[in-house]
Amino acid sequence: MNAYMRKGITSMMIGVLLSVGGCGKPIPDDVIPPVKMENVLYDYQRMNNMGDRIPYAENYKKDLLRQSVFEKHKITEARFDSSLVWYTRHATDLAEIYAKLEKRFKRERDDIQRRLNVHSSETEVSLPGDSVDLWRGYRLYLLTDDPINNRIDFTLAGDSNFHARDEFCWEMDFSFIPEWSTKAIMGMNVVYSNDSVIGKTMDIYDSGKHLLCLSCDSAYTVKSVNGFVYLYPNERNKKKGMIVRGIHLNRYHTEADSI
Structure with missing residues (x-):
């Protein structure tokens, strides 16, 4: 691990x-x-x-x-x-x-007043390379139904190490507390230099490893990448909890399409 x-x-x-x-x-x-x-x-x-x-x-x-x-x-x-x-x-x-x-x-x-985004992390300059893990937050989080403790957020600023057709894959391992089972959602967005956005979300119902990938398909440079994991409230007001571990945010350089 x-x-x-x-x-x-x-x-x-x-x-x-x-x-x-x-x-x-x-x-x-x-x-x-x-x-x-x-x-x-x-x-x-x-x-x-x-x-x-x-x-x-x-x-x-x-x-x-x-x-x-x-x-x-x-x-x-x-x-x-x-x-x-x-x-x-x-x-x-x-x-x-x-x-x-x-x-x-x-x-x-x-x-702890008004700390609704306690699980946040920002990076400033990424590492170079064709395949790089950009995650700089923790690898393990404990999420509960408390508003100060029910989500993970990240924002990653684009820099010179980002290429036009990069692919970003965010992966992690979810472990729901069975008696408190509910669902979670994970999402990721890429913001381009012209402020256009592509994004994707995934509902998480089961424990296990999940992977969310986004491929850049624009000639514009990447301004930022952001994402979140949110533990939904239980509709029956029962307790809920989840362990999120093994988090990685991988960036892959891909060659431009040849003509």
Whole structure:
């Protein structure tokens, strides 16, 4: 798993009990127990929110923030990644953790005013190359029904490394909390220098990897590329949640059509 994809005895006993009640068998020893995993994910998300305000030129600080979470909880990034994979495959245990996280996020809501686009990231100058991953946000996001925590946004300014017929592909892996299932939507737009726009959206109903691609078909240069993921409210007012991980935004140079 990509490095960015990601944000005591009593605790262990509680974790085992939750696991036994949720899936009928103990959690493996190498998996972070539920109580501790809840605290790790909580701090990881808070570091995500702090990192979103870091300028692109200081992007290395995002990794320092992320590593500080692992150091605080005395775990390795590898153990966190493997534990996250385990929990996404064990729905009941993940739902237990997510329900508690949601309550904690809501308690913070009054302290975070008008931050409706907390999951935003902007890049300034892209990397050269025929095939480049342009994503500079986090690789892992936790989305809930809280307005401060229900979407991911990005805006990428065009530059000299963009070519006339580039293709942009945005991919990520969705994991819905089963008891809270709803749907999400992902969308991406390319804005040209003459302010014309091409765009595409995709409704997401199922967990798994999804890919959204846009091919530039204009002689105009690319002014910007933007996109979003939005977790829809549940029509029955039930809780909902989703983990989004493994995010990549790939740009591919394609040769101009020959005559």
